[in-house]
Amino acid sequence: MIHLQNIQKTFKGHKALDDLSLEVKAGEIYGLLGANGAGKSTTLNLILGFLNPDHGTISVGINFEKSNKSSKNIGYIPENVNLYPYLSGLENLDYFCKLADLKYSKSELSAFLTECGLQQDSHDKSLSEYSKGMRQKVGIAIAYAKKAKIYLLDEPASGLDPLASNELTELLKKLASQGASILMASHDIFRVRESCHRIGILKNGKLIKEMNAGDVTSNELEGIYLNFMQN
Amino acid sequence: MSLINIFLYEFNHFRKSKAKVIAYLLFLSTCVYALYNxxxxxxxxxxxxxxxxxxxxxxxxxxxxxxxxxxxxxxxxxxxxxxxxxxxxxxxxxxxxxxxxxxxxxxxxxxxxxxxxxxxxxxxxxxxxxxxxxxxxxxxxxxxxxDFAFIILFLMPLLLIVLTYNINGLEKDQGFDRLISIQVGNIQHWLLARSGFYFLLILVTNAVLILTIGILNNAFADFGSEMISLLIVATLYLCFWTIISYFIILKSSGISSQAFTMISVWLLLCVVIPGAVHQYASIRYPANLxxxxxxxxxxxxxxxxxxxxxxxxxxxxxxxxxxxxxxxxxxxxxxxxxxxxxxxxxxxxxxxxxxxxxxxxxxxxxxxxxxxxxxxxxxxxxxxxxxxxxxxxxxxxxxxxxxxxxxxxxxxxxxxxxxxxxxxxxxxxxxxxxxxx
Amino acid sequence: MKDIFINEWRGFVRNQLFFVLSILFTGSLAVVTYLGIVQNKTQIEIHHDAHRHIRSQWDEMKPTNPHGAAHFGSYAFKPNTVLNGIDEGITSVTGNVLRLEGHAQNDLVYSEASQSLLISRFGKLKPALLFQFIIPLFLIFLAFNTYTKERESGRIKLLLSQGTSLQKILLAKILSVWMIGVLLLLFAIFIQIIFNNQGINAETFLRLFTLSLSYALYYLIITTLTVLLSVQFSSSSASLTFAIAVWVLWTIFLPKIAGNAVEQLSPLPTRVEFKKAMETDRSKGIDGHNPSGDREKELEKTTLAKYKVDSLSQLPINFDGLVMQADEEYGNSVWDKHFGQLYEQLLSQKRNYQLSGIINPFASLQNLSMGSAGTDMIHHLDFLKQAELYRRAFIKILNDKHAYGGSKTGEWEWKADNDFFRSVKDFEYSTTSFANLWTKYLIDIVVLAFWVILLFTLILYSSKRVSLL
Incomplete structure (x- = not known):
């Protein structure tokens, strides 16, 4: 579970987040929509512990302070998964797992990659030969292999082709069905509508609207979003 | 873009780079210190x-x-x-x-x-x-x-490196190098002119210093031709380094590799090759007892x-x-x-x-x-x-x-x-x- | 941390440029170290030949007056140490030949640097040149973007989200780059040991250990500083530019500035002034050839009293020998005074230079490198002192022979036989054990350790304060 309460964060006098409160329950996928600079990435960075809030509390399953130990329960997928180009996909996954004190056999690691949609024959290829989508899948595998209860995704579908995006959606749903809390920041209204259970719209650091994804169609969601952005 | 304009803009680049201005002033003060020595x-x-x-x-x-x-x-x-x-x-x-x-x-x-x-x-x-x-x-x-010779021979190339290490490299790093080449047409000329600005800056500095010393020490009376020879040697040496730095700039793939190449060439020409010749000469002709x-x-x-x-x-x-x-x-x-x-x-x-x-x-x-x-x-x-x-x-x-x-x-x-x-x-x-x- | 370390190494090994550079470095180091040994061995051979030649001239001396032999004199050749092949320190600028004779203390002459045109302002291409100039630059090249590349690519967030700490990442990166420097260093030391096996003993091992330790500490400083700059600066190019600026400042600029500054803090007299002061003091004494001073009269009085005779001609010994020895001893006291002051002044300059390590650890490295190779000023002065002690003993033997060998006062034609000259011991210089000298280099080790601690503190502090975004 992710719980943010009355979070305020200011950068050089500018309010990046203003009294933000939101909750992502276990088994839930929450999509955070917003324009550039709305505060989506700041929200993720606060949860990851890379930033400290000026006010408010953050709890991620347990009481969360800026501690790297707590990040062991979090799986994170950045917008651009820039992994080590001189390692293969499998080696990258192995390395990142080891950093998280996770020890998997080669076949287990390979299985994670396959589960995340990476073809078997690509596992041992150098990452420098990967497309952006393939790298993104390794990034997803890194988060997936942690078997975390919390997943933070920053524009995860950026650069993925429609098929890969769909696979990602399926994977996220699978994780959620296993009890994970997933917070996904995105611009992609359609993907958010498809993947998430609940959706929040951020504007100027404020959560101005929350809704259940099932209550709106993609077109309605786009209308709502544009309406808020234009006013 | 005319040569004058390139020079004027280069002067702006120079003026606005604290590191370059400090390096130049440091060079000048070291010259004064060397002359004092x-x-x-x-x-x-x-x-x-x-x-x-x-x-x-x-x-x-x-x-x-x-x-x-x-x-x-x-x-x-x-x-x-x-x-x-x-x-x-x-x-x-x-x-x-x-x-x-x-x-x-x-x-x-x-x-x-x-x-x-x-x-x-x-x-x-x-x-x-x-x-x-x-x-x-x-x-x-x-x-x-x-001494002044050390400054001309070893520090002057370093100053040139500090002044030119980011020409073209910066544009490559920032990703507007292609835009520049479309705007100026001939990028070689543009880079040559930019390098030329620093060449002239150092050339004038050297000339002023050498001539000042000549005047202060009354060297022109009896050593006029030697003074001119020194000016010529300093200028040729500066040309030599400017050509090297120009080619490094031309082949630049970014500031880091450019700076590293420049300093490696300096190290090679000023330290490694003379050191190797020194060692070889010592093996061929050991210290005579x-x-x-x-x-x-x-x-x-x-x-x-x-x-x-x-x-x-x-x-x-x-x-x-x-x-x-x-x-x-x-x-x-x-x-x-x-x-x-x-x-x-x-x-x-x-x-x-x-x-x-x-x-x-x-x-x-x-x-x-x-x-x-x-x-x-x-x-x-x-x-x-x-x-x-x-x-x-x-x-x-x-x-x-x-x-x-x-x-x-x-x-x-x-x-x-x-x-x-x-x-x-x-x-x-x-x-x-x-x-x- | 181990995994980060291994991963960094994997990165190095799979990088083609690194691979090529490493091969180049290793090959160059092997060649340079080997050539250093060859050059040193040649010089040592030449030294031995010269030494043997000069000694054989002494041994072949026909019956000669001992004082004549004192003027004939001998020569001390400054030997090259075994580790001169690694770092020749001041060897090329100091002389190599010292004439040892009666009445006069000479200067060491015929430096290698005076025997040809100037070639390199930074010394011969010996391992020390690679260790001091090139390997640090290589380490800067490997470390300058070690952190910025993680940040610029956004990978740092991914790494940290895995639960590892920034401190661990930075330390592992520092150690992985540092290890490359250390391996290159150890490789050169290994070559030195393999190809110079005849000269390697416990003393040399101690010196090699200190040398390696000094470079290892310096490489740690360079690597940590570069990583620190990588953390502090927003871009790789800025951190590289700054690291190179520091390298130039430390390696090229400050040693010369500090060298000039310490010379001005404790100035040396000019040779003319120095000579004049010695001559003035010397003239107060008695002249060995021309015994007419007060001291000589006093010596005559005590000698006559000692032998209970009335005139010099009645003495069973040759009084001239006593006079010359007394004059020598007076000259020695003058030498002790003036050279004592000069050496003290030089050592005071050295101490001040060592202190410059606080702003420039390269100075400490240089001192330790030359010191452990036995090619610095401390060893140089030690050689001069030992040579002077030998000269004193050598001349005393000759004067004593003149006085007590069987001749009478005034018998300048009296000759000692060849056996006597052969019995005079030769000058054998042995480098003072490093264990006895290490306190002189303590400050350099402390300064390097201080830098390591300072930079580690800064990097730990930075790792807590730095923005990860």
């Missing part, structure tokens, strides 16, 4: 020379006093008799001095490795232990001095005293044929004491031969160094520069030959005067002074 050394040498001249004058006054008082020497040393050519010449102060050139502040060169004054006595050689360098901290010597010279100086010199006086007289006559016409030369039996007093002339000849071999060996080593110049340009420019400021090995070799000439003069005078059994009075002594001045 050069002047200090020049003044120190001048003070030493003044002291020697004073000592010479005191010695002369003392001997002239003996003549005036009708004495033949100091009272506590009765064996000294300045009315004989041997003792009169013994008391004729003869110094060979290498007066520092007005160009010394522009390059100390190897001057700290050699002595610059030498008292010439009957037993002098050009490798005497009193010809060693000034007292100095050897650890300071290996680090070297910051001068055993041949020591041999002459000790064993062979001593063995001369075991030879009969007649044989020595014959040997002396062979060197100085004019001895046949002297009083002693015409005597049927040579005066043993005269021969003994002039035997130093024989040893001088032996020393000259040994020294010739040493100098030849050194010349061979220098030849080897010169053959490296085509791939070791920094050493070439360095030795060219030191040659112009008269502070290189050759300048001191020339000085040694002047010392040898003075020794030869003294020996010749000694031998002729002794063999002619001259009676020395004040006027004769003054002629000695004049001849050995």
């Amino acid at each position: 050069g002047f200090s050394l020049q003044n120190k040498q001048k003070t030493t020379i003044d002291g020697i001249e004073q000592k010479i004058q005191e010695g002369i006054t003392k001997v002239l006093g003996w003549f005036d008082e009708g004495k033949t020497g100091p009272e506590d040393r009765p064996w000294i008799d300045v009315s004989t050519p041997f003792w009169a010449l013994w008391h004729t102060p003869t110094y060979t001095i290498k007066t520092p050139s007005p160009l010394l502040p522009l390059g100390i060169g190897q001057s700290e490795q050699y002595g610059f004054y030498k008292q010439v006595s009957n037993w002098s050689t050009t490798y005497d232990s009193d010809m060693v360098e000034e007292l100095a901290n050897p650890e300071r010597l290996i680090n070297g001095n910051i 001068m055993t041949d010279f020591l041999e002459v100086n000790r064993k062979e010199a001593y063995s001369v005293f075991e030879v009969s006086s007649d044989t020595l007289a014959q040997k002396l006559k062979a060197i100085y044929p004019q001895l046949a016409n002297t009083k002693n030369g015409q005597d049927s039996i040579s005066d043993e004491s005269i021969v003994q007093h002039t035997v130093s002339a024989l040893i001088n000849e032996m020393n000259k031969f040994a020294v010739y071999n040493i100098e030849s060996l050194n010349d061979e080593k220098n030849q080897l160094i010169a053959t490296s110049y085509w791939f070791n340009p920094v050493s070439f420019f360095q030795n060219k520069w030191n040659n112009i400021t008269a502070t290189d090995y050759n300048a001191y070799k020339k000085y040694r030959s002047e010392v040898q000439k003075d020794i030869d003069n003294k020996m010749e005078l000694l031998v002729i005067e002794c063999w002619d059994k001259k009676k020395v009075d004040k006027i004769t002594y003054q002629t000695y002074l004049e001849r050995l001045k």
